[in-house]
Amino acid sequence: MKILSSEQIYEADKFTIKKQGITSDALMERAALKIFEWLHGRLQGAQVKIHVFCGIGNNGGDGMVLSRHLFEHGYNFQTYVVDFSEKRSKDFLLNLERLKDRKIWPSFLEAKSQLPQIGMDDIVVDAIFGIGLNRQPDKWVANLIKHINTSPAFVISVDVPSGLPSQKVSWKFTSVIKANHVLSFQVPKLVFLLPETGKYLDTWEILNIDLDSDFISGLESNYFLTQRSNLVSIYKPRTKFSHKGTYGHAVIIGGSHGKIGAVQLAGRACLRSGSGLVSMFVPGCGYNALQSSFPEAMILTDTAMDHITEIEIPFTASAIGIGMGLGTFKKTVVAFGEFLQKAKQPLVIDADGINILAKHQEMLKQLPENSILTPHPKELERLIGSWDDDFDKLDKANAFSMKHGVILVLKGANSLIVDGEKGYFNTSGNPGLATAGSGDVLTGIITGFLSQGYNSLEASIFGVYLHGLAADIKASEIGFEALIASDIIENLGKAFVELLRPKPPQNKKET
Ligand SMILES: NC(=O)C1=CN([C@@H]2O[C@H](COP(=O)(O)OP(=O)(O)OC[C@H]3O[C@@H](n4cnc5c(N)ncnc54)[C@H](O)[C@@H]3O)[C@@H](O)[C@H]2O)[C@@H](O)CC1
Numbered sequence: 470m471k472i473l474s475s476e477q478i479y480e481a482d483k484f485t486i487k488k489q490g491i492t493s494d495a496l497m498e499r500a501a502l503k504i505f506e507w508l509h510g511r512l513q514g515a516q517v518k519i520h521v522f523c524g525i526g527n528n529g530g531d532g533m534v535l536s537r538h539l540f541e542h543g544y545n546f547q548t549y550v551v552d553f554s555e556k557r558s559k560d561f562l563l564n565l566e567r568l569k570d571r572k573i574w575p576s577f578l579e580a581k582s583q584l585p586q587i588g589m590d591d592i593v594v595d596a597i598f599g600i601g602l603n604r605q606p607d608k609w610v611a612n613l614i615k616h617i618n619t620s621p622a623f624v625i626s627v628d629v630p631s632g633l634p635s636q637k638v639s640w641k642f643t644s645v646i647k648a649n650h651v652l653s654f655q656v657p658k659l660v661f662l663l664p665e666t667g668k669y670l671d672t673w674e675i676l677n678i679d680l681d682s683d684f685i686s687g688l689e690s691n692y693f694l695t696q697r698s699n700l701v702s703i704y705k706p707r708t709k710f711s712h713k714g715t716y717g718h719a720v721i722i723g724g725s726h727g728k729i730g731a732v733q734l735a736g737r738a739c740l741r742s743g744s745g746l747v748s749m750f751v752p753g754c755g756y757n758a759l760q761s762s763f764p765e766a767m768i769l770t771d772t773a774m775d776h777i778t779e780i781e782i783p784f785t786a787s788a789i790g791i792g793m794g795l796g797t798f799k800k801t802v803v804a805f806g807e808f809l810q811k812a813k814q815p816l817v818i819d820a821d822g823i824n825i826l827a828k829h830q831e832m833l834k835q836l837p838e839n840s841i842l843t844p845h846p847k848e849l850e851r852l853i854g855s856w857d858d859d860f861d862k863l864d865k866a867n868a869f870s871m872k873h874g875v876i877l878v879l880k881g882a883n884s885l886i887v888d889g890e891k892g893y894f895n896t897s898g899n900p901g902l903a904t905a906g907s908g909d910v911l912t913g914i915i916t917g918f919l920s921q922g923y924n925s926l927e928a929s930i931f932g933v934y935l936h937g938l939a940a941d942i943k944a945s946e947i948g949f950e951a952l953i954a955s956d957i958i959e960n961l962g963k964a965f966v967e968l969l970r971p972k973p974p975q976n977k978k979e980t
């Protein structure tokens with residue numbers, strides 16, 4: 470699914486209005502009705518107090534329309550106009566009049582107004598600012614935002630949490646509604662997915678307001694959200710007369726004294742993701758442990774016991790994952806550099822492999838094209854330098870990917886796969902993944918997909934999604950805290966089954 474800028478959303482609005490021969494007011498009605506239906510479906514007429522805070526633009530207009538429907542269905546609500554500007558939008562005014570026609574008088578809040586009391590069991594609907602926010606809210610509006618944030622009520626934001634800018638801005642945004650849930654129109658917003666801006670909301674969902682799908686399909690976008698349907702179309706089914714050679718012989722290289730577990734996790738994950746054969750290349754100290762704990766794998770060893778000093782693979786591997794538990798010993802760094810010079814096919818590089826590259830940036834030139842680097846935030850910083858904010862981080866990651874011809878998997882909540890100027894956000898996964906070794910498992914999975922003939926981008930997108938889905942399946946049984954890296958491996962099978970389970974056809978084309 471495409472992620473669009475605010476300008477593109479306004480263009481799609483305009484186009485839809487023209488193409489469908491409707492008024493902008495009708496589109497607002499459609500959007501706000503979706504919000505009402507969402508609420509009504511859950512509340513079923515319950516008399517909980519609903520506070521609807523409306524700005525004076527179209528986001529506020531949505532709040533006005535919502536208020537009208539709340540009134541018509543007998544809800545217990547109070548509407549407030551956060552009267553921060555004289556420049557009210559046409560459709561806001563129209564819907565304010567419609568409220569007044571029904572003898573509903575919103576309470577007008579100004580700088581000196583007393584702020585309303587909000588109770589523990591109340592619901593706040595935040596329709597103050599939408600994607601039109603273009604400067605810092607005035608001090609008194611900031612106070613109101615603070616008042617809502619410190620209230621114990623459940624806060625639902627319309628389209629975006631008010632005060633959260635949709636793109637990079639020159640001012641510091643500190644006055645932002647902390648939304649429990651965001652009901653956003655038509656497309657996900659980039660700011661929901663980045664850590665510094667995404668922290669203002671717990672959860673979000675998209676309400677389809679039928680903007681023209683062909684128009685949206687034609688819009689250029691650099692960022693996308695991976696959905697189940699994208700993966701189903703990437704998936705390569707196994708064929709009847711296939712054999713283990715069909716699915717490749719992957720090699721996992723890494724480990725050092727005390728860190729053989731990292732390689733074991735990656736190797737098992739690689740095999741569980743479907744690689745036909747898996748060999749491990751480890752220092753001598755890993756031999757016994759791996760032979761006894763991982764009978765399906767073949768083990769190759771370095772001449773040194775404690776860490777890797779020379780990498781020799783006596784066959785052509787179909788995919789190689791390297792770096793987990795490797796260490797950055799002098800001889801290992803030399804061996805890694807020499808290995809890169811010989812490497813021909815794309816590699817998956819993680820952990821100390823990335824740390825070595827960060828310290829010896831001349832080695833980046835040796836990377837086979839379309840290699841995949843899987844940094845966590847600290848490793849990313851070592852690799853590309855620090856960033857001012859998340860938008861700057863994206864720019865720097867895109868530039869790095871383009872310059873070196875590699876794919877970056879920026880790990881974290883909503884992991885982002887960066888391929889040149891494009892980026893693909895992941896939607897699976899949970900905080901249970903914040904546990905030792907989960908990154909090693911991911912490297913193994915991506916290597917497993919490369920080994921089976923998926924290209925680097927497909928292997929990264931598929932691998933990251935499946936990794937998160939396996940963790941989601943296990944977390945639904947045992948919660949976040951108890952989840953450990955081995956659980957992800959053990960649930961990869963269930964994740965495949967869940968992903969490929971036929972779903973009822975959707976009648977809407979995805980954009
Ligand atoms: N396709 C869609 O997504 C649709 C969007 N609609 C709604 O329209 C919203 C966008 O509406 P608008 O463009 O009117 O913008 P907003 O309602 O987000 O912005 C409020 C207005 O206040 C002004 N303003 C911005 N920042 C301010 C600040 N800090 N202090 C004071 N004034 C400020 C702006 O100039 C703008 O006129 C969306 O977020 C959504 O809620 C729906 O009504 C219809 C369909």
Ligand SMILES: Nc1ncnc2c1ncn2[C@@H]1O[C@H](COP(=O)(O)OP(=O)(O)O)[C@@H](O)[C@H]1O
Pocket residue numbers: 820844845879880881882883884898899900901902903904905906907908909910911936
């Ligand atoms: N809060 C979170 N939500 C979703 N995924 C997470 C979260 N925290 C970590 N992850 C995922 O867990 C993995 C952690 O990788 P990494 O930090 O390299 O771990 P390790 O070095 O222990 O193997 C990544 O795939 C990352 O995306």
Ligand SMILES: [K+]
Pocket residue numbers: 528595596597598599626627628629630631
């Ligand atoms: K809002």
